[in-house]
Amino acid sequence: MIIIQNLSYIHPNKDLLFENINLTIQSQEKTALIGNNGSGKSTLLKIIAGKITSTSGSLKLDAEPYYMPQIFGQFDHLTIAEALGISNKINGLKEILKGNATEENFSLLNDDWLIEQRCKETFVQWKLDDLDLNQKLESLSGGQKTKVFLAGISITNAEFVLLDEPSNHLDLESRNLLYKFIKSTKKTLLIVSHDRKLLHLLDPVLELNKNGINVYGGNYDFYVQQKQIxxxxxxxxxxxxxxxxxxxxxxxxxxxxxxxxxxxxxxxxxxxxxxxxxxxxxxxxxxxxxxxxxxxxxxxxxxxxxxxxxxxxxxxKNFDKMKFGFDNSNLHQGKMLFKTENINFTYNSKSVWEDDLDLEIVSGERIIIKGENGSGKTTLINLILGKIKPSKGEIFRSEIQSIYIDQDYSLIQNQFSIYEQAQEFNTEGLQEHDIKIRLSRFLFPKESWDKKCEALSGGERMRLMLCCLTICQKVPDLIVLDEPTNNLDIENIEIMTAAINEYEGTLIVVSHDESFMEQINIIKTIQL
The missing domain is CATH 1.10.287 (Helix Hairpins)
Incomplete structure (x- = not known):
């Protein structure tokens, strides 16, 4: 059980993040924590985990929590065993098995004789059986790092678990493993997530804002119904x-x-x-x-x-205040944009795909590219956009306007201010007041126009990207989205969804967010 009373947190710069948080989580409850970007979800998890201290209020736990952060870069210099906090047990066990049965080694092992076996079994469950405990985290992909920390829940025998965006970086197969774990576990869970399929497995839903927490006694469907009311x-x-x-x-x-x-x-x-x-x-x-x-x-x-x-x-809601007004592509529906015959691409003398690809993409299609991590999705996107040439086969590509939007919205240049970035897309000579009207429409008020883009959150970068597309009078014929919802909260995912549904050109998406894919009306799948 966890009991929080009158908890508040003020940033070192004196800005209030949240105050008067009162919350009780019962043992074996599976609780969702949601809220807009910047509302303090990750900070609250860190306070509960003991990583930072609240400004005021009290916190009572009946078990030490297992905490999985959203970002793992700070662990890159550690081995897997060190990152999971089990290196002392592993070293103690190995020394005892070598015959060094000292009091110190028994103390390190702490009577956990099954630790190594538990690691092997859990790694197999999470499809990590090719990893070694002495391997450095910096050698792993984002998805592998995420699964290592998810495996750590069982390895450490944790009963109270804090997870911050656990489905980020996971492919569809790994997400399904996560959903299966959440359904079956008897552990107490508090999860921050924007993954709506995951949120449907949790009950209750807590919504965090500056003034406290609102509790919705049901899963995400119930929450949505109540918010609509x-x-x-x-x-x-x-x-x-x-x-x-x-x-x-x-x-x-x-x-x-x-x-x-x-x-x-x-x-x-x-x-x-x-x-x-x-x-x-x-x-x-x-x-x-x-x-x-x-x-x-x-x-x-x-x-x-x-x-x-x-x-x-x-x-x-912010997206109810916004107007997109995208122009339509001038291409007629059904025009051939991209066609391949027996193409493949070679890295280090090895073909990306076991079978050569034959593809056709025509104007107006909404396409999802699916495949496990490492299946060549990014390679195919680069071939479609003409950034690389195939090592084998032929490609026909029409002359069209296209734009590639990755999960970091890296088309936004960090060195520019918000207003300067908007002007970069002003190809048709819109007047200054027109630019500023559009910025305001996308929730960038006057006082933010001089703010540097490097200081923007994921949701703000996404909104600025959409704003820039409306400023550039001719919307591209093809938009390619690569994991566009990874760094967005639920509200900003709704903004992205509404914008995409208003766009009438050709759309290619790489995403593992099934709810997002359903809502943007995908009609064709390329399975790699």
Whole structure:
């Protein structure tokens, strides 16, 4: 069990990340932790894992947690055994088996005589049986590193597990191994993830924001239903407040017009009656003061309603505020873009594919390229884009405009400011104010325009990339997306999905995110 009370965290620069976190997780619960990029999900996991200290509040655990971070680069200099924290046990066991049965070696082993056998069995389960415990992590792929740390759950016999984006870098086969583990395990899990298939296996769902945690007692489907109800209620509240504001402004106008007419009639009667000028001035000042008071009363009322309306609108989901407006490709549907005959590519005298490839891609298709890690997906993309030539076979490629978007959105240049990056795509000479309007539409307000692109999060880089595509008046005929959802939170995945569904050109995607693939209407699969 874990009990968190009034937990807060403030960055060293004094910015508040979150406050008043109150949370209880029962033993054997499988809990999802979600929230927008920057909401503090990874920080909260690190606090629970004991890697950093909260600013205030209390934390009580009944078991030491096993923590798997999102990024593994800091472990590259370590061996697999060292990274998993079992090197002392392994060394102690080996020394005892050699005959060095010292008290120190028995202490290192800590009576865990099955540690080496457990490693072998677990590595087989995670398809890592070709790895050695003394191998350095820097020699492994991203997917292998992820599976090593997932294997560490069973190897260390952990009962309370913290996982930060565990399906990142995993191919489809490995993701299915992860889903199977989550379904079958009796361990207590707290998982940060944007993988919606994984989230469907967890219950409850916790949503983290600056003001605390909202608990949804169900899986991700239940969470989505509840958020839809909340969003519908929010829209009703906004419409109601808009009507109230309109009515208040009309009332203000009518009241002031009536007061002005009354004052004008009164002044005319007094002048006809020969009232002294000094008295007229006194009565005029009194009328003006009265009108001013009326203005103040109504202005205060309309201002209050406007503030309430602004607060409500600030809660509207970001992608509901955005307008993409992509132009269509000029290519007619069905035009042959790419055709191959018996192609292959050779690395170090070895062919990438066992069988040569025959492919056809025509305009308007939505294609997914599938295959395990190392199956040649990136090689095929580079052949399609003309970046490399085949070692064998023939390729026909039409002259088209194409754009390649990888998971790091590396088309965004780190040295540019947000505004400078937008101008890089301004090929049709849009005016400065048009560029700034589009930046604002993609949630980049005025105060962010001078911000360097190197400081942007994955979600911000993605939104800037989409904004740039709308600035470049002619959207490319072909967009290639390589694991586009890997570094995005759920909200930004929804933004990406909405943009892709509005694009009407040819689309090629490499992704292991099955939910994303279903939602962008893939019609053709290339299996490698």
């Amino acid at each position: 909340e969003n519908n209620t929010l829209q009703q509240d906004i419409h109601s407040k808009e009507r109230a504001l309109k009515k208040a402004k009309e009332k203000e106008r009518e009241t002031l017009e009536r007061a002005q007419k009354t004052d004008a009639r009164g002044k005319g009667k007094q002048e006809k009656a020969g009232v002294a000028r000094i008295m007229l001035n006194t009565m005029k000042n009194k009328a003006e003061n009265s009108t001013s008071k009326l203005k103040s009363i109504h202005a205060e009322k309309t201002s209050g309603i406007s503030r309430e309306l602004q607060d409500l609108r600030s809660n509207v």
